[in-house]
Amino acid sequence: MTTSPSSGATPRYSHGHQPAVLASHGTRTAANSCAYFLDRLRPGMRVLDLGCGPGSITLDLAEIVGPAGEVVGVDFSEEAVAAARENARTRADTTATFLASDFFTVDVEPGSFDVVHAHQVLQHVPDPVAALDAMAGYCAEDGIIACRDADYGVMVWYPENAGLDRWRETYCASSRALGGEPDAGRRLRAWANEAGLDVETAQSSTWTYATPETTRWWGGSQAERVRTSGFAVRAREQGLSLAEVEQIAVAWQDWGRSPDAWFCMPHGELIARPNLAAHQGKA
Secondary structure (H helix, E strand, O other): OOOOOOOOOOOOOOOOOOHHHHHHHOOOOHHHHOOOOHHHOOOOOEEEEEOOOOOHHHHHHHHHHOOOOEEEEEEOOHHHHHHHHHHHHHOOOOOEEEEEOOHHHOOOOOOOEEEEEEEOOHHHOOOHHHHHHHHHHHEEEEEEEEEEEEOHHHOEEEOOOHHHHHHHHHHHHHHHHOOOOOOOHHHHHHHHHHOOOEEEEEEEEEEEEOOHHHHHHHHHHHHHHHHHOHHHHHHHHOOOOHHHHHHHHHHHHHHHHOOOOEEEEEEEEEEEEOOHHHHHHHO
């Protein structure tokens, strides 16, 4: 989602921020993406949402902390931030603000947030340990760091489909070529330990598509993303022809239409606290 402090490179997000991607990400909610820490939220809290995309989760969190609280959504993509601000206007939200910024240089007061959150972000960061350290810097002494990331290596689907196998192979290779780690979910605890955080919980949950409505939507959404998002660009960089990219898109559509279609996406979930002694020692 962004670069490490030392990379100096322009961020390259493997999915891209094309309309099909933002539309898919806009279906994410606090309920389906943040259930593992929602019981920690209270009215009046300050929340920093890093890699907020179109802001659907951010705005849900803003409703929970209420007008006495504050939520700041951050994304390096101007397109994503513009979509988030428009969504905020549509929902008449006055609690959330949105900033276009790199993960590591957000213009906020250090140590001032009760919750520092990143959903599906660390898998895209070349140095996730440095990213977690940055999150600790934004977090209040008694606050929490909450992260959730998918794990592509253990995604499963039925019926078996060679086109979806090719999709995963291509995406994972593309992600790693950009410095990401698509199997991030299983690594969250290890990265937090390396960053010197105090891990409270490391668990998992899934998104499962297993009804005619959800499988048709997921298959169609993925087909559109294969054709029009960053996937198509990265696939060509991996040596696939346009015809091969189209075959993957058609495979997604065919899978989604199957009456037997079933897809499970596991996620790792982490709640940690900043270890102030460790963090100050790095300063």
